[in-house]
Amino acid sequence: MRHRPSSSPGSQEPLFGLDAMAAAPGDAPPPSAPGFRDSAQARRLLAIREIHAEPAAAASPRGRQILARFPDATLIEVDSHWRIPELHGNEGSADRWMRIKRETLVLGVKKTLTTRPNGRSADWIAPGPSNGCALSCVYCYVPRRKGFANPITLFTNIDGIIAHLGRHVAAQGPKTEPNQCDPAAWVYDIGENGDCSVDALVCDNTADLVRAFRDWPTAKASFATKFVNPDLLELDPRRRTRIRFSLMPADDSRLLDLRTSPVDRRIAAAADFLDAGYEVHFNLSPVVLRPGWQDAWAELLRHLDDVLPPRVKQQARCEVIMLTHNADLHEVNLRWHPRGEDALWRPAAQETKRSQNGALNLRYRAGIKRRALAELRELVARHTPWLDIRYAF
Numbered sequence: 164m165r166h167r168p169s170s171s172p173g174s175q176e177p178l179f180g181l182d183a184m185a186a187a188p189g190d191a192p193p194p195s196a197p198g199f200r201d202s203a204q205a206r207r208l209l210a211i212r213e214i215h216a217e218p219a220a221a222a223s224p225r226g227r228q229i230l231a232r233f234p235d236a237t238l239i240e241v242d243s244h245w246r247i248p249e250l251h252g253n254e255g256s257a258d259r260w261m262r263i264k265r266e267t268l269v270l271g272v273k274k275t276l277t278t279r280p281n282g283r284s285a286d287w288i289a290p291g292p293s294n295g296c297a298l299s300c301v302y303c304y305v306p307r308r309k310g311f312a313n314p315i316t317l318f319t320n321i322d323g324i325i326a327h328l329g330r331h332v333a334a335q336g337p338k339t340e341p342n343q344c345d346p347a348a349w350v351y352d353i354g355e356n357g358d359c360s361v362d363a364l365v366c367d368n369t370a371d372l373v374r375a376f377r378d379w380p381t382a383k384a385s386f387a388t389k390f391v392n393p394d395l396l397e398l399d400p401r402r403r404t405r406i407r408f409s410l411m412p413a414d415d416s417r418l419l420d421l422r423t424s425p426v427d428r429r430i431a432a433a434a435d436f437l438d439a440g441y442e443v444h445f446n447l448s449p450v451v452l453r454p455g456w457q458d459a460w461a462e463l464l465r466h467l468d469d470v471l472p473p474r475v476k477q478q479a480r481c482e483v484i485m486l487t488h489n490a491d492l493h494e495v496n497l498r499w500h501p502r503g504e505d506a507l508w509r510p511a512a513q514e515t516k517r518s519q520n521g522a523l524n525l526r527y528r529a530g531i532k533r534r535a536l537a538e539l540r541e542l543v544a545r546h547t548p549w550l551d552i553r554y555a556f
């Protein structure tokens with residue numbers, strides 16, 4: 164493994180010999196058994212050539228596991244996973260968007276462990292095991308926080324994250340009132356800022372969380388995904404993890420969900436995941452309004468009804484989330500995927516809203532959104548009457 168010290172202004176010699184540490188045979192915990200993550204298909208999605216790592220993250224057991232998986236990658240020491248000038252805030256990186264997502268990893272230590280209340284999709288938003296993603300959904304809000312191409316940052320202090328969650332779960336006690344998140348369990352979203360199925364191509368953070376939740380009878384993990392990772396079928400979640408496959412019409416997905424598993428593959432995987440012990444829900448999201456959207460969604464829903472077996476339908480619920488876009492993201496997307504913006508950027512149908520962090524977000528105008536949601540509810544009632552909508556937003 165080649166090693167480059169931090170390129171931050173004012174940085175000194177590397178804090179320790181990362182080369183020696185990464186190369187020490189038998190020093191790192193053994194990587195888990197080969198699986199899909201070692202397949203040619205997985206390596207096409209993630210061919211890591213560059214790892215930016217905080218020293219403490221690289222030195223941790225999880226960090227060493229990850230470094231051992233990519234012995235040919237160049238290791239670059241960084242002071243903070245939040246401040247990597249060549250990745251974040253670098254307008255030039257828009258032109259290398261896909262390559263950065265495929266070839267770059269960041270390792271960091273999550274300093275602040277906070278569980279936030281939610282109440283819509285989940286009761287709680289857990290401190291996630293990652294931030295950033297190797298997939299390239301054009302509308303993704305995750306790059307908004309770090310800026311530009313935002314490859315996977317994995318947090319290596321997964322034991323600390325799980326210990327924090329264990330304390331939080333214990334403090335809640337049993338859930339006494341059913342709500343839209345779940346009738347009986349406190350639901351924790353563990354994938355707010357990434358895709359846990361993709362993270363599992365790199366390390367065991369997702370596996371560790373799934374295994375932790377199966378021992379907490381009052382709680383349930385939940386994450387949305389656009390990627391089918393068969394390795395997750397081996398984790399024995401015992402119904403304490405809800406996987407939510409995100410769906411949109413195939414034509415929209417081909418234009419907007421770049422690098423993801425095809426939508427029909429996600430649907431076809433639902434029964435496998437149910438049989439492996441997951442609860443399987445669906446996210447109808449984002450709903451992108453364009454000429455003919457109603458017909459496209461009706462076709463998708465009819466396909467769901469045709470192919471899903473009764474046991475999947477019996478337990479399935481869904482969320483509906485209308486597109487939210489963002490002015491800065493629009494400008495960036497124009498540089499690497501302008502065709503996607505033809506569908507996403509429709510100012511005549513959208514209104515702006517300044518978010519708490521000052522970003523200018525765009526949503527469909529209130530009347531347009533209200534009518535579209537009513538139409539989608541009708542389509543669900545007609546074509547997939549077994550599919551309860553947990554919430555629509």
Ligand code: SF4
Nearest residue numbers: 296298300303357358
């Ligand atoms: S899968 Fe999720 S986190 Fe990854 S790019 Fe798509 S929307 Fe973003």
